[in-house]
Amino acid sequence: xxxxxxxxxxxxxxxxxxxxxxxxxxxxxxxxxxxxxxxxxxxxxxxxxxxxxxxxxxxxxxxxxxxxxxxxxxxxxxxxxxxxxxxxxxxxxxxxxxxxxxxxxxxxxxxxxxxxxxxxxxxxxxxxxxxxxxxxxxxxxxxxxxxxxxxxxxxxxxxxxxxxxxxxxxxxxxxxxxxxxxxxxxxxxxxxxxxxxxxxxxxxxxxxxxxxxxxxxxxxxxxxxxxxxxxxxxxxxxxxxxxxxxxxxxxxxxxxxxxxxxxxxxxxxxx
Amino acid sequence: xxxxxxxxxxxxxxxxxxxxxxxxxxxxxxxxxxxxxxxxxxxxxxxxxxxxxxxxxxxxxxxxxxxxxxxxxxxxxxxxxxxxxxxxxxxxxxxxxxxxxxxxxxxxxxxxxxxxxxxxxxxxxxxxxxxxxxxxxxxxxxxxxxxxxxxxxxxxxxxxxxxxxxxxxxxxxxxxxxxxxxxxxxxxxxxxxxxxxxxxxxxxxxxxxxxxxxxxxxxxxxxxxxxxxxxxxxxxxxxxxxxxxxxxxxxxxxxxxxxxxxxxxxxxxx
Numbered sequence: 191x192x193x194x195x196x197x198x199x200x201x202x203x204x205x206x207x208x209x210x211x212x213x214x215x216x217x218x219x220x221x222x223x224x225x226x227x228x229x230x231x232x233x234x235x236x237x238x239x240x241x242x243x244x245x246x247x248x249x250x251x252x253x254x255x256x257x258x259x260x261x262x263x264x265x266x267x268x269x270x271x272x273x274x275x276x277x278x279x280x281x282x283x284x285x286x287x288x289x290x291x292x293x294x295x296x297x298x299x300x301x302x303x304x305x306x307x308x309x310x311x312x313x314x315x316x317x318x319x320x321x322x323x324x325x326x327x328x329x330x331x332x333x334x335x336x337x338x339x340x341x342x343x344x345x346x347x348x349x350x351x352x353x354x355x356x357x358x359x360x361x362x363x364x365x366x367x368x369x370x371x372x373x374x375x376x377x378x379x380x381x382x383x384x385x386x387x388x389x390x391x392x393x394x395x396x397x398x399x400x401x402x403x404x405x406x407x408x409x410x411x412x413x414x415x416x417x418x419x420x421x422x423x424x425x426x427x428x429x430x431x432x433x434x435x436x437x438x439x440x441x442x443x444x445x446x447x448x449x450x451x452x453x454x455x456x457x458x459x460x461x
Numbered sequence: 462x463x464x465x466x467x468x469x470x471x472x473x474x475x476x477x478x479x480x481x482x483x484x485x486x487x488x489x490x491x492x493x494x495x496x497x498x499x500x501x502x503x504x505x506x507x508x509x510x511x512x513x514x515x516x517x518x519x520x521x522x523x524x525x526x527x528x529x530x531x532x533x534x535x536x537x538x539x540x541x542x543x544x545x546x547x548x549x550x551x552x553x554x555x556x557x558x559x560x561x562x563x564x565x566x567x568x569x570x571x572x573x574x575x576x577x578x579x580x581x582x583x584x585x586x587x588x589x590x591x592x593x594x595x596x597x598x599x600x601x602x603x604x605x606x607x608x609x610x611x612x613x614x615x616x617x618x619x620x621x622x623x624x625x626x627x628x629x630x631x632x633x634x635x636x637x638x639x640x641x642x643x644x645x646x647x648x649x650x651x652x653x654x655x656x657x658x659x660x661x662x663x664x665x666x667x668x669x670x671x672x673x674x675x676x677x678x679x680x681x682x683x684x685x686x687x688x689x690x691x692x693x694x695x696x697x698x699x700x701x702x703x704x705x706x707x708x709x710x711x712x713x714x715x716x717x718x719x720x721x722x723x724x725x726x727x728x729x730x731x
Contacts, residue, residue, distance in 0.1 A: 192596045196603035203604055207611025225608045228579040231551055232601050234542045235583030241539050242590065244531070261528040268532025276540030348544055356533055359505040363721070364530040367512040370718045373711035374516055380704070390697045397701025402708055417651055423702055425660045429667025430699035432625050433692070436668075437675050439621025446614040449606060457606055458599055 197452045204450035245269070253306045263303065267296050268360075275353035278340055286337025291328060298324035397422060466521070473522070477507055480726075487728060506726040509718055551576060629668045631661040667695045 207225065210218040248262035274292055301321035308314040332340070386392040403409055404419040448454035485499030492498050511526035552559045553567050554576045560567035582601035589598035635657040637643070647655050673685060674692030681689040723729045 192599070196599040199600060199603035200607035200610070203607030204611040204614075207608050208614050211615045224575065226612070227550070227576075228582070229605055229608055230546060231576070231579040232583045232586060232605055234546045235586045235601075237539055237542050239587060239589060241535055244535055258524065261524050264525055264528040265532040268529045269536045270532075272533045272536030273540065276536065276544075348540065353540075355501055357537060359501040360508060360529065360533050361537060363505040363508045363718075364512060364526055365534075366714050367509045367718050370711060370715040371512060371515060373708065373715045376704075376708050376711060380708070390693060393694055393697040394701040394704070397698045398705035398708070401702045401705030405709075421651065421656075421660070422698065423706075425663050426667055426695055426698045427702045429664045430671045430692075430695045432629060432664075432668045433671025433675065433696075434699075435621050436625050436672060439617045439625070442613055442617040442621070446610040446617075449610040450614070458602070 193458065196458055197455070201450055201452060204446070208450065241269070249303065249306065252303050255307065259307075263300060266299060266303070270299055271296065272353070272356055275350050275356060276348060278338055279350055280338050282337055284337050287331045287335045288338045291331040291335065291338075294324050294328045294331070298328055397427075470521075473507075477503060480506070484726065502726055506722055509722060551580070555580075625668075629665060631664055633661055633665060634658065635661060663695075666691070671695055 203225070207222065210222050244265070248265050251259045251262045271292055274295065280288070298321055301317050301324055304317040305314055305321060308317055384395045384398065386395055400415065400419045400422055404416050406412060409415060445454065481499055481503045484503050485496045488495035488498050508526045511522040514520055515523045548563045548565055552563055553565050554571050554573050557567045582604060586598050586601040589595050636654050643654065649656065670688045670692035673688045674696065679685060
C-alpha cells in the first residue's frame with residue numbers, strides 16, 4: 191500500500207497522458223488539459239512546502255549555532271518582510287507607522303529566534319519578554335494605524351511600492367550581477383581552453399571569435415564577419431545542436447518509459 | 462569576530478552612509494522621496510558590489526547578499542504563485558463565496574468541482590511534514606511524476622526526435638540545372654545556389670556524423686571512425702559558438718551593472 195499504490199498511480203496517469211495523444215477526442219483532450227492544470231496547482235503547494243523547509247533549515251541553523259548561522263537571520267528577514275509587503279497596502283498618501291511596524295515585526299522575529307537559540311535560562315526569559323513586548327507593539331500598530339491595511343483578499347499587495355522596490359532594488363541587482371559575474375569566470379576559462387594546440391581546439395577558438403566579433407562594427411570586413419557568423423550559427427551549429435537534441439530526446443523518452451513502467455523508482459525515496 | 466573584519470564592516474557602513482547622503486542630495490530636485498530613492502539606489506549598488514566582491518574570495522558581504530536573495534526571492538515567488546495560481550485560476554472555478562471574498566470575477570459556467578481534487582492532493586503533499594503519515598505525500602507525487610512522464614514522452618518524441626529527424630532530410634541538390642550551370646553561376650552569395658547546397662550538405666552530414674560520434678556500441682574505426690571524427694569537429698564548432706554566444710550575453714549583463722554603478726549611483730556618466 192505504502193509503496194505499491196504510488197507506482198500503480200504513476201503507471202495509470204503516465205499511460206493516460208501517453209495514450210491520449212493517439213485518441214484525439216474532445217473528452218480526452220479535456221482531461222489532458224485538466225491534468226496539466228492540476229499539476230500547476232499541486233506545484234504551488236510544493237512551493238509552500240519548500241518555503242517551510244527553508245524556514246525550518248534557517249531556524250535549526252540558528253538554534254544549533256551551525257557555521258554561518260548569523261546569515262540565516264538575513265534569509266528569514268528577507269522572507270518575512272517580502273511576504274508582509276506582498277499582503278499589505280497603503281490606504282492614503284502617507285505610510286504612517288508602517289515602517290515602524292515591519293521593523294518591530296523583524297525585531298520580534300529575531301527575539302523569538304534568540305529564545306530558541308539561547309541556552310542560558312536567564313537570557314532565554316529576557317528574550318521571551320522582549321519578544322512579547324515587540325509582538326504586542328506590532329499587533330497594536332496593525333490594529334490602530336489606519337494609514338495602511340492588510341490585503342489578504344485582493345492582489346493589491348503586489349502593487350505595494352515596497353514590494354516592487356524590493357524586486358527592483360534587491361532581487362534584480364543581485365540576480366543580474368550574479369550572471370554578470372560569470373563573465374569573469376568565463377574569461378578565465380577561455381584563457382585556459384582557447385589555445386590553438388590542435389585542429390579541434392582551433393575550431394573551438396575560431397567559432398567563438400567569429401561569434402563574439404559578430405556585432406563589432408570596427409573590425410575590417412565587419413559585414414562579411416557578421417554574415418559568416420550568422421551562417422555558422424544557422425548551419426554547422428544547428429547540425430550539432432540537432433544531434434545533441436536528438437540524443438537528449440531519446441534519453442528523456444527512455445527515462446519517461448522507465449518511470450511509467452516502474453523500472454526507475456528512485457524519485458519515491460526510501461521507506 | 463576579528464578586529465579587521467569589524468573595521469571593514471564599520472568602513473562599509475560609513476561609506477554606505479556617506480553615499481546615501483550624497484545620492485539623496487543629488488536627487489532633491491528630481492524626486493519628492495529623494496531620501497528613500499537615494500537609499501534604494503545606494504543599497505542596490507552596495508548589493509552589486511557585494512556580489513562582485515566574490516571575485517576576490519568568498520566573504521561575509523557576498524554571503525549577506527546571497528542569503529538576502531534566497532529569502533526575498535522565495536517570498537516573491539510564493540506571493541506571485543498564491544495570487545496568480547490559487548486566487549487567479551483556482552478560486553473562480555471552485556467557489557463563488559471565495560471569489561467574492563478575494564474579489565476575483567466568478568463565472569458560473571467555469572465552475573468545476575473536480576478542481577477540489579488538486580487542492581486535496583496538495584494538502585496530502587503537505588503531509589510530508591508528518592513522520593507518521595508522511596508516506597501519503599507519495600500519492601500526489603505519483604500523480605505529478607506520472608503525468609509529467611507521460612506528457613514528456615510525447616512532447617520529446619515529437620519535438621526533439623521526429624521533428625528534428627524530419628528537418629534533417631533536406632534536398633542535397635538545390636535548384637539543380639546541370640553541372641555546367643552550377644559552375645558558371647558559382648558564387649559565395651548567401652542567397653546563391655552554392656551556399657544553399659553547402660548548407661544542406663553540412664546540416665545533413667553534420668547531424669549524421671554528430672550522432673555517429675555519440676554512438677558507442679560500435680568501435681570508431683574505418684569509415685565509421687572518420688565520420689565520428691567529423692562529428693567531433695562539428696561539435697567543437699558548436700561548443701565554440703555557444704561559448705561565444707554565452708560570453709556576449711554575460712558581457713552585456715556586466716555592461717548593464719557597470720552602467721548602473723557609474724550612471725545611476727555615482728552619476729559619473731550621463
